[in-house]
Amino acid sequence: MKEEVLRQIQEIIPKERILTKLEDLHAYSYDASFGEYLPELVIQPESAVEVSKILKLANEFKIPIYPRGSATSLSGGPLPVKGGIVLDMSQMRSKLIIDRENLLAIVSPGIKTAELHRKAEEVGLFYPPDPSSSQVSTIGGNLLENSSGPKGLKYGTTKEYVIGLEVVTPTGEIVRTGGKTVKNVTGYDLTRLIVGSEGTLGIVTEATLRLIPKPQARKTLLATFERVVDSGHAITKILASGILPAAMELMDNACIRAVENFSPSGLPVDAGALVIIEVDGHPLAIEEEIKKCEEICHEVGATSVRTAQNEKERQEIWSARRKVSPAITQAGPTKISEDATVPRSKIPEMMERLYQIRDKYQLHLVVFGHAGDGNLHPNIITDKRNIEEMKRVENAVSEIFEAALELGGTLSGEHGIGILKAPYMEMELGAAGLDLMRKIKEAWDPNNILNPGKIFPQPGQTKVVLTE
């Protein structure tokens, strides 16, 4: 980085919030995917004005800017693939206001998702989006990636809860979008365009989030099935019965075995699939609903159905699901976590396709996910140092994407495109669809300084997992 640029940055940001040491740069070189790219500099801004000044400077000197929350991205979202400056937004955390009268929260981007959960619940309110990283991830990161988690089925994704933003645009303007009302049709919906834009269209410096009353009670059951296809029937039949569960989580046989190996708790290791169903709402309503869910599970041939009778038993049921990630990583050092999503009715077919791909490429593949909304997580456990195996992984991942699209689904339900899925964008969107997105990016960010190298396929880029 030029001396002149560094001098100007030091005029904007106090020295202690500019990191240049190699060990610091290393700490900002990775995320929860498996890429590693060293930035030239890390800045920890504390205000929209500071971000604005840095972006204006970056435009003048054509320096890539990479906004970063807690770097829990599974798709390479915050990785500084073209060097430049990482903006560590996790330090901007001065605001966390709950407005009870208007059922709103006003938050700084560095606030952790779980902090918002707790603060809202203290006053009987509820912020539903709950990515599994919520203890660590920041609201800013959640917004730019449109994170969701298990409650998307009933409550929607992060996007459904964002009604206003303060944003610094790629050219360094500070802009407010939306506002404090759920209904707002004043011009284009820039709020929802920026949410999920993976940090390529603007940097969020404050957000206004909608809260809802906290559900009064919840009930949880765990059902096991001999075959995946039966679990699929249970899911569609429950929804057709008029019940909208808060969560419907699926784990396949490989998942169940991995969890049981990792920490035995009596899960049936021969079951083809296990489903966790949680309903929430009025105590009387959910009492009836969970009974109906039990009945339906039995009707479609569940081998066992167990409803938690108290919070302790509920935690036991969820602990099976929570152990999936630590359990499956026992099998290898590299975990490729996908989030191909299909229409709900296509889950059994998609599972079939995933097993064919697993067998064809002889890989260690396990499947779990948010079955209620068709959002599966096929995970391949591998070792990135094994180049021969990684080539098979590469082909398998391509075929997973193809299968999801053929079944009317999407490349990514919640992890985002980042660098890992960029080469497949045109396959889903077509040239004209991708071109519409590119036109917005070029119109807003003429110097391509904001999170360059993400979402859009780079010239000649064909690889997914072997980017380096």
Place this chain on the structure above:
Amino acid sequence: MKEEVLRQIQEIIPKERILTKLEDLHAYSYDASFGEYLPELVIQPESAVEVSKILKLANEFKIPIYPRGSATSLSGGPLPVKGGIVLDMSQMRSKLIIDRENLLAIVSPGIKTAELHRKAEEVGLFYPPDPSSSQVSTIGGNLLENSSGPKGLKYGTTKEYVIGLEVVTPTGEIVRTGGKTVKNVTGYDLTRLIVGSEGTLGIVTEATLRLIPKPQARKTLLATFERVVDSGHAITKILASGILPAAMELMDNACIRAVENFSPSGLPVDAGALVIIEVDGHPLAIEEEIKKCEEICHEVGATSVRTAQNEKERQEIWSARRKVSPAITQAGPTKISEDATVPRSKIPEMMERLYQIRDKYQLHLVVFGHAGDGNLHPNIITDKRNIEEMKRVENAVSEIFEAALELGGTLSGEHGIGILKAPYMEMELGAAGLDLMRKIKEAWDPNNILNPGKIFPQPGQTKVVLTE
């Protein structure tokens, strides 16, 4: 229109679907606002391919194109303000498919909103957006305007139910956005950018809509209050108690009097305000919830509270609300219906400001609206032939917008900007915010052929109601 253009149009569209007679053009010259503009030609396309070809031609010859559903817009959305061609999309109505397994509907743009309501409810499903024009309005119009209605509080707006679109872009490309899954983070959210874009960014030729299980039961009450401020307390207290009603509708004294004059049904003409509250969900849950709502209304000083004991009584309660529009138009031939929206807690203050504006300009102003989400409908009853009065209306409307923005609200909660609110866009969005929108429009529609003259203020445009 040039001979050559008409000849080429006739090659694309059969003659019987091209309207050129003056009486036909007149029929397409107005909407539910009070503007009137004659198009040069009306086309009734029946496929995306036809729309695409017309748009390509329009780009070649720089002809303005105005998409139109049932023209129930209150903001001038479909008016052909620069002449050119009206595309009557209400004839494109071949598809209305309910996909029960995936809780989806696939619909053509010309399908009426009420048709979708009925078809979904036949199989126990529910499409919540319910603009008061739903018996007449088309899904295509609802989407492009992001319509909502009374159920926005609990269920959100149209936008929350659109997950995929087939769209013809301003340059005539046929593109698919989103898909059949609720979770989709593959690139920018073009679906939600196009929904609410008022026909300036693309023409919807098919939509994939999310449905939810139909609520099993509902309960409705009508409460009256001496003062508007007390009704405001009832609303915020009910929400703070953990209940999320499906609707909370407010009518002020002038509204109550108008309805009682129009068709006497025993409403208390001295009441400052009347609130209709409807809860829906599980029968046992709502039984308890409606009791709690009654209690709260009494606590804050309601002068009367009546809960419907059966469907007939429920219809009676809602008929008071439904009579508002026909009742208030008795007072004058021109109705200026605004939809300024404020944070819920600011409703009493906004009502105060509205009455000050009414008194200052000596106008006939009544207020009703969707109080639960802060979406008020101040209506001014006037006569557009009375130029002197219209000047006062003009100033009053400006002050209504200013008041809404000062209280942290928005120009438009559900009617859209169209031509009537365009001059106020910068007041809400700032120059930089408006510029971001303009950049998208220019990048996608370089010849400005799609619904030109809408949303963005025209050079020198300062008037709101006196555009002609």
